Amino acid sequence: MSRCLNIAVLALIVIWLNCGDGARILGIFPTASISHQVVFRTLTLELNKRGHEFVIVTTDPVKDTSIKNYKEIDISFLYDDIAKEVINIINFRGNMNWYVQFTMFESMVWEQMGRIFRHPEFKKVYEPNSGEKFDLILMEIFFTPGFMALAERFNAPIIGIASASLQLSLQYGIGNPILPSHPSSWEQDVKFRNSWTPWQRLEEFYQCWRMIYYYRTVSLPKQKEIAEQYLGIEVSDLHDLEKNISLIFVNQQGPISFARPNVPNIIEIGGFHVSDKIKPLPKDLQKTLDEATQGFIYMSLGSNVKSNMLSEKSRDAFITAFSKLSYKVIWKFEDDQLKGKPDNVIILKWAPQQAILAHPNIKLFIYQGGLQSTEEAISHGVPLVGIPVMGDQDMNVKKMVSLGVAVKLDILNINVNDLLEAIRTVTLDNNYKQRMLNLGSLLKDKPQNTLQNAIWWTEHVIRHKGAPYLHSTTADSPWYQRQDMDIIAFITAGFVSISILAILILYKCAIRGIKMFNHRPVDKQKKKRS
Template sequence: MSWRVIFIVFTLLASDWHFGDAARILAVLPTASVSHQVVFQKLMLELNKRGHELVVVTPNPVNDPTLKNYTEIDVSFQYSNKEALPNTINLRGNVDWFGLLKVFEPTLSKNAVQIFEHPELKKLYDPNSGEEFDLILMQMFITPAFMSFAARFKAPMIGIVSASLQTSVQYAIGNPILHSDPSNWQLDMKSPGSSWIPWRRLDNFIQSWRFIHYHRTVYLPKYQKIAEKYLGIDIPDLHDLEKNISLIFVNQQGPISFARPNVPKVIEIGGFHVADKIKPLPKDLKKVLDEATQGFVYMSLGSNVHSKMLPEKARKDIVTAFSKLPYKVIWKFEDDTLTNLPENVIILKWTPQQAVLAHPNIKVFIYQGGLQSTEEAVSNGVPLIGLPVMSDQDMNVRKMVSVGVAKMLEITNINEKDFFEAVRTVAGDDGYKQRMLNLRSLLEDKPYDMLENAVWWTEHVIRHRGAPHLHSTTADEPWYQRQDMDIIAFLSAMFVILSILSVFIFYKCVILSIRLASHPTVEKSKKRN
């Protein structure tokens, strides 16, 4: 063997190529939300960088022509469907997650049908397409019909979510259902209700199982029919596909999440979208922030909730409160309806958020409680004021409040006084900043890189054609056994039976005693005889 051949072989072995190990992955990530998609993109691009071929169904394509073996199926039409959805701020306090899902469901099912109808996707799942995949990467959030692709391509499936798991998926994989635990974010949109704690816990218990029952008996069967329409009636039941998923990447990091027990197939990820290198600010914005020597306040309600959704009174109260601050204010506001603004308030329709949060003059970030924004704030050591609206936002803000780095206000009850006091307190108290810096240090102290870990687990499932060793047998048990309801029912029945017997015996003893007391001479004569 010549030295040239040896050199080539050595170079291939020593390089970062995964020669011969490349897999073909279908990633179905259909939710029309930038905050969801930024989490997924980093993992998709990293898998492609490792040599894997990806076909990605997404409403937010990266559109990078330099990428090789990276095909995107653009389903961004969902954003136009999303415009017809009701104002979520108006819904807050009136519906829980169960009610919100029922409001959104017609649009969600419409999206599912349109995605199945997409010409490029139809070519893939056509029975005669000849397409093969080694793995299905599936977003586990209100899109169950697409789990059927795992059966169509006979490939293992990994789930991924950009926030914590919803209760229905927790149930499906055998996770314990924690009805009143702060990690159960689906109860957060409920109106406050009674302050009597046992009653609230009972209500939480009922609402949790009500949602699980709806998901399993109404929601999944509806999407089963949609999947069968396009893939054939011989596809497995969605309940079984959900239960037997190989593993699920959950975007939850311990220090900034409420701890909860999980089965082995739940793998924590987090911080994927936080940039390693922040892009420079636009020159005009940088000039404003650099000159804000007393500090500045940044307000944004994210990509799904917009500041323009706020009621007119709330807008006026916020503007008045801002006018009393000694700080500059950068407010992401999506239209031109705000007029007569004070000199210290600057309105922008779009902001480079990570670059703004990284600026040293920032004092406080006012936000809606989104997990990605929370991660960005912690990564940059910026204290928070939360105005949660929906989904996991209440949970995220409450966690930040619990560790002393944030204050929480009710978005449907904003008033000038409370808003001003919250901003003044958080921006003016150095304790909030120091505690946030401590939280950042805790978040950064990890035993491994989260992205590297996610890639390893992905390739682990590909190598072994699934991960049945991570499956919890709890997922196979009926609900009443998981909650020990059968034992409770047995013990309750025994208690009732023994109570009835005790009462019956006591009753007989009382009757006998009464009889003896009523006829003492008769008894004495019997004894003499």
């Protein structure tokens, strides 16, 4: 009897300790893109299992009532805004740089922020007399830095999280080195040039600082104004909130990224969404892939870029190229019909991508270069043909090409010959497959699981109510002192001034010498006459 009593008391103590350690976390994930949301969801669900309570604002709620202490505020209506725009993203490529795209869509972002703040359930959370308290704000760092104001409303530290590498404007805010021409700067128009001329580097420098200037002088003040309007409090300068973020989880793993220097409060994560337990394929698709003994190819342009956005010319090039292959082709194609579809091509409006990539008969993945798709392909050892369209996709494909696991094509210049050459190069050369397997092994060989590392850092920030010791003092420096730009300017100005002075002195000396030379014969003649 006493033994049972002791066990019961011990169990109560464990429960009490878990409840005491559990924190209340407010999650803000406002980007309407499942490729973003799956990264955040994995972390929040795992933290919830460890006893932390969540209130999450998300466009893609899991809607699982069995999960306790996990309230979701559904803002999936933001997908309607994207649908209304009816934008063919492929048409942007080559016509609009990141600065133009950012400024064009920002008014829609501002409107979306207002709609989120006006959401009845969210208002109950942040209104002055709500009685809500949070130990941490976990928020996506991308288009809506105005939500950082919630940290002041609840007097809680911020952890940012990004589904891809950070944009330069945010890197500036936290004091990270600004490298305009570096291949990791994905929003730059770096187009894999064979050589860098000074003029090209100057263009990248201009575009970089133009974007940073706009972000800091237009975007941040406007979002501060929106936050103050709804929260009803005076919000600190968002520049200050940004540079004092405790830390940022960045979905970027070293072996598959372009190495660059980072400040201490950038913590690498990655592969969160890649599942260890693959769900079974639908029976008819499983049968089709099992019978593809010569192998099959899988093609998908992701969730934001769709295959039905391809021009008729590009679509016909894919159809013709696929018809010449002995492989089956599984094509994620969003329309009901594909005119001229060859017999070896199967179209699916939705595809269970991880399960398809895990099938042993797969030979090749043709994709748009999305980071999550890249991680899935590496996890299952599938070589790639990359056809980037936007965002960080160029950077991801370039890195895969540099590692010898992919071939890149230009989506604006797709033709049958290039497609066939790329497909045959990757499928017939076993080195692509072997290098991809080696890359997957390298990615797994790390001292600590990235998810467990992210959990430790999250709880570390909660325990210590922030992590100010990770703050980089560079973030406090004005732009002209970053990377000693003022010293370089001073030395350059001094060198130019001395050079100009030296040239003037030489010029004066030369003029004086010429005059003396011209007058000497005249003086000699005068002396002879006298």
